[in-house]
Amino acid sequence: RKVATRTVRRWLDAGRIPGAVKVDGKWSLPAAAIVQDPLSGVMETVRPGAGKPDTLTVPGLLASMPVMVPLAQAALILGVSEYTLRQNAGYFELQRMGDHGAYVMPKFRIRQLEG
Known part of the structure; x- marks a missing residue:
């Protein structure tokens, strides 16, 4: 899983x-x-006015995100803590961006890990 x-x-x-x-x-x-x-990475949401919930998958969530995903969002999608991501920055291919050097994760790496 x-x-x-x-x-x-x-x-x-x-x-x-x-x-x-x-x-x-x-x-x-x-x-x-x-x-x-349901599997991790699959969520059900209900749109206003809709009777049935829609199933959102990881690729569906990633489609609207930028190429470099903030660490907090990447951790939620992958089901791990931000600490785990930071401690394994090489494995997760994290990069530092922005004025303060915050970690971000490439969207393609999340896709690889989620299958």
């Missing part, structure tokens, strides 16, 4: 992975485990 380990732990604690059992303090997951909620 390409989600953080912490996210999986929250899913396990919330009982959202059917068939998962804790054995000797460690989780055992069935091979065909399916999370009971």
